[in-house]
Amino acid sequence: MCGAKCQGGTLVSADFDPVLIAALQSARRITVLTGAGVSAESGIPTFRDALTGLWQNFDAHTLATADAFLGDPSLVWGWYEWRRSQVLAAQPNAAHRALAELARRVPQLSLFTQNVDNLHERAGSVDVQHLHGSLHHPRCFDCAHPFVLPDGIPEEPAGGWRVPAPKCQACGGLVRPGVVWFDEYLPADILDGAFNSSRSSDLLIVVGCSGKVDPAARLPRDAKKAGRKVIQINLVESALDGVCTWNLRGRAGELLPELIRQAF
Ligand code: OAD
Numbered sequence: 469m470c471g472a473k474c475q476g477g478t479l480v481s482a483d484f485d486p487v488l489i490a491a492l493q494s495a496r497r498i499t500v501l502t503g504a505g506v507s508a509e510s511g512i513p514t515f516r517d518a519l520t521g522l523w524q525n526f527d528a529h530t531l532a533t534a535d536a537f538l539g540d541p542s543l544v545w546g547w548y549e550w551r552r553s554q555v556l557a558a559q560p561n562a563a564h565r566a567l568a569e570l571a572r573r574v575p576q577l578s579l580f581t582q583n584v585d586n587l588h589e590r591a592g593s594v595d596v597q598h599l600h601g602s603l604h605h606p607r608c609f610d611c612a613h614p615f616v617l618p619d620g621i622p623e624e625p626a627g628g629w630r631v632p633a634p635k636c637q638a639c640g641g642l643v644r645p646g647v648v649w650f651d652e653y654l655p656a657d658i659l660d661g662a663f664n665s666s667r668s669s670d671l672l673i674v675v676g677c678s679g680k681v682d683p684a685a686r687l688p689r690d691a692k693k694a695g696r697k698v699i700q701i702n703l704v705e706s707a708l709d710g711v712c713t714w715n716l717r718g719r720a721g722e723l724l725p726e727l728i729r730q731a732f
Pocket of ligand 1: 677681706719
């Protein structure tokens with residue numbers, strides 16, 4: 469059910485289902501899951517959108533696996549430094565700010581993101597749980613010792629974004645990006661926390677996720693099974709549509725502030 473009227477992906481007027489608004493108003497506990505779509509309006513490319521998605525333009529297997537890193541550390545480190553420079557130059561958008569605001573309006577809100585940027589934190593969200601790690605917390609490939617990045621936005625070197633990976637200050641091993649790569653496990657405590665939180669919340673709100681990447685994509689299904697209501701916000705149809713109680717079609721940066729305006 470679409471609760472908002474949209475034209476060409478843009479919200480033109482909102483007449484949200486009153487049951488949805490009442491569910492927001494009465495929720496004691498809300499879990500939020502965000503994906504790349506929540507940062508799209510900050511200018512950060514998503515992964516799977518046609519033409520602009522990162523995986524349309526780059527090969528995940530040469531950039532987002534441990535083998536790729538060990539085979540060509542400078543290529544992989546440089547690619548993540550390029551992405552970190554984009555994030556640091558970007559600003560949080562209205563969707564990030566609305567979620568920080570929502571946390572102030574409900575008794576308990578837990579925010580889980582698949583994103584490796586820090587835009588939720590910069591918008592004022594606290595205790596953001598990163599299911600896929602963070603661009604901002606690299607660590608040693610060998611001993612996992614955290615590596616402290618220099619302040620500021622990394623600049624593109626004269627020769628382009630092929631950048632030697634730094635050496636670990638503890639053991640001299642190669643420093644790797646602090647993200648979860650394909651074929652790696654998500655941090656178990658954060659993943660368990662996400663399932664427990666969405667199962668025990670009154671509402672799960674899923675924003676800007678294609679629903680194509682497990683295990684995060686299982687969260688809405690699991691919440692539904694546990695009898696929870698699920699709100700999805702996405703520009704277009706997603707693999708999660710059949711699972712969600714409400715599918716709101718439009719830009720997260722327009723729909724989320726409007727939802728909050730109508731509910732509180
Ligand atoms: P995707 O790129 O797969 O999906 C982004 C979703 O956001 C799509 O469904 C878009 O329609 C939607 N979207 C785009 N702009 C939007 C906007 N302004 N408002 C609302 N929705 C919008 O990204 P994720 O689902 O987050 O993993 O992908 C999950 C994982 O796939 C990533 O964390 C990454 C990637 O491979 C790893 O690198 C391990």
